[in-house]
Amino acid sequence: MALTVSDLTVDTMEAKLGVLSKHAAKCDTHGDYIARVLKHSEKPTGCPVCADEAQKVRDQEQAAEDRAKASKERLERRLGAAMIPPRFAGKDFSAYRASTKHQREVLAVCAQYAEGFREHYDDGRCLLLVGNVGTGKTHLASAIADHIIRQLNALAVYRTLYSLMQYVKGSFDSQSGYTEAQAYENLIEPHLLIIDEIGATKQTEFEQATLFNVINGRYEQKRPTLVISNLMPDELEKALGDRVMDRLRENAGLCLVFDWGSARKGVVNG
Ligand SMILES: Nc1ncnc2c1ncn2[C@@H]1O[C@H](COP(=O)(O)OP(=O)(O)OP(=O)(O)O)[C@@H](O)[C@H]1O
Ligand SMILES: [Mg+2]
Ligand SMILES: [Zn+2]
Numbered sequence: 339m340a341l342t343v344s345d346l347t348v349d350t351m352e353a354k355l356g357v358l359s360k361h362a363a364k365c366d367t368h369g370d371y372i373a374r375v376l377k378h379s380e381k382p383t384g385c386p387v388c389a390d391e392a393q394k395v396r397d398q399e400q401a402a403e404d405r406a407k408a409s410k411e412r413l414e415r416r417l418g419a420a421m422i423p424p425r426f427a428g429k430d431f432s433a434y435r436a437s438t439k440h441q442r443e444v445l446a447v448c449a450q451y452a453e454g455f456r457e458h459y460d461d462g463r464c465l466l467l468v469g470n471v472g473t474g475k476t477h478l479a480s481a482i483a484d485h486i487i488r489q490l491n492a493l494a495v496y497r498t499l500y501s502l503m504q505y506v507k508g509s510f511d512s513q514s515g516y517t518e519a520q521a522y523e524n525l526i527e528p529h530l531l532i533i534d535e536i537g538a539t540k541q542t543e544f545e546q547a548t549l550f551n552v553i554n555g556r557y558e559q560k561r562p563t564l565v566i567s568n569l570m571p572d573e574l575e576k577a578l579g580d581r582v583m584d585r586l587r588e589n590a591g592l593c594l595v596f597d598w599g600s601a602r603k604g605v606v607n608g
Contacts, residue, residue, distance in 0.1 A: 345360070345372060346360045346361060346362065346372065347360070348360060352374075356376050356377040356378070357374045357375070357376060357377075358375045358376065358377055359374075359375045360372050360373065360374050360375070361373055361375070361382070363382070363385075365384075365385035365387065365388060367385070367387075367388065368385050368387040368388065371385050371386055371387075412491075413487070413488065413491075416487050416491075416492075416493055416494075417484075417487055419493065419495065420483055420487055420493075420494050420495055420496055421495060421496050421497065421501075422480050422483055422484070422496045423476075423480075423496070426476055426477060426480035427480070427484075429477045429480045429481055429484075430481045430484060430485075431445065431448070431449045431452075431478075431481045431485075433477075433481075434474055434477060434478060434481070435601075438598065440597070440598070441598065444478070444594050444596065445478070447592060447594055448465075448467075448478040448479075448481065448482055448594070449481075451465055451482055451592065452481065452482040452485035452486060452489075453485070455482075455485070455486045455490060455492070455529075455530070456490065458562055459492075459529055459530075459561070459562060460560075461560075461589045461590075462557065462560035462561060462562055462588070462589055463562055463589050463590060463591055463592065464562045464563050464564065464565065464585075464586045464587070464588075464591040464592070465482075465562070465564045465565075465591070465592045465593075465594070466564075466565045466566075466567070466571070466574070466586060466591065466592065466593040466594065467479060467564070467565070467566045467567075467594050467596065468566070468567045468568070468569060468570060468571060468574060468593065468594070468595055468596065469568070469570070469594075469595050469596030469597050470568070470596055470597060470598065470599065470600060471568060471600050471602070472599075472600025472601050472602035472603065473596035473597075473598055473599075473600060473601065474596065474601060475534075475566045475596055476534055476566060479496070479532050479534065479564055479566055480496065482494075482530070482532075482564065483495075483496055483530065483532060486529065486530060490529075492529040492530065493527070493528040493529050493530075494528055494529060494530040494531075494532065495524075495525070495528040495530070495531050495532065496532040496534065497525075497531070497532065497533055497534070498533075498534045498535045499533055499534070499535050499536045499537075499538070499545075499549070500535065500538075500539075502525065502533060502548075502549075502552065503545055503548060505521055505525075506518065506521045506522070506525075506548050508521070509521040522551060522552065522555055525552045525555070525556075526552065526555040526556050526559060526561065528561070529561065529562075530561075530562055530563075530564060531552070531556060531561070531563050531564070532563075532564040532565075532566065533549075533552075533563060533564070533565050533566065534566040535566065535567070535568075536549075536565055536566065536567040536569070536574070536577070536578070537567045537568065537569040537573070537574055537577040537578075538567075538568065541577065546578075546579065549578065549582065550579070550581065550582055553582050553585055553586065554581075554582075554585060557585040557588070563586065565586060570595070571593055571595070
């Protein structure tokens with residue numbers, strides 16, 4: 339680039355912007371450019387192409403930072419929406435001690451359900467965790483939810499049967515801010531719904547109908563439900579009715595029986 343005298347003349351506009359003088363300069367990479375000496379600035383301006391490139395890198399870094407922040411916020415929203423009780427928030431598969439063959443099998447099936455969730459989801463395959471108190475059913479269900487939320491960006495929601503009922507009943511109150519249809523929608527939409535503590539109390543007809551609506555609604559959308567209960571499979575069938583059980587069993591639904599002693603009493607070996 340051949341510079342002319344006029345290129346190095348500071349015009350009135352530039353003077354207004356604080357340009358004191360201009361001179362020819364050379365960038366090792368981009369060649370000739372005009373450097374400007376500005377008022378209040380010790381150093382003359384540098385190569386404009388270098389400045390452009392540096393700005394582009396900063397923009398890209400900022401965009402990557404924004405994306406990471408948005409993705410972290412989405413993850414936090416999903417974790418919040420999952421409503422996993424704080425007691426179980428950090429419980430993962432590695433924290434689950436399996437000392438018997440049966441416990442190792444149960445742990446392996448739960449971990450596989452989480453790892454292979456995409457496929458189980460496509461098949462609408464449900465999972466039933468039933469058995470004794472304190473055997474880690476809620477622990478493993480939380481670990482499954484945590485895995486699919488973090489690793490698969492999926493939506494998992496945890497509810498006890500009681501809180502699920504309260505939530506649906508809550509919609510009958512005109513002040514609640516949500517309709518019954520929205521309540522069902524929110525229970526049917528998640529990729530995985532965990533319903534804990536089924537069969538703890540005798541169900542009313544309303545509760546049976548509500549539970550059927552939720553499980554059937556998910557079944558129609560081919561979305562899996564994870565059901566947890568202290569009842570053994572045959573008792574659970576009586577409590578839920580065979581129409582619900584049939585839907586939970588469809589497409590090779592899995593049922594794991596936790597038949598050892600409670601870890602709450604320090605007994606892990608059953
Ligand atoms: N095998 C295990 N290894 C490590 N911790 C365990 C194990 N089993 C249970 N726990 C822990 O013991 C406590 C009770 O387990 P959890 O609440 O999951 O049992 P549960 O089967 O859901 O019981 P309930 O039927 O009474 O709801 C939790 O803190 C859980 O993390
Ligand atoms: Mg539990
Ligand atoms: Zn340059």
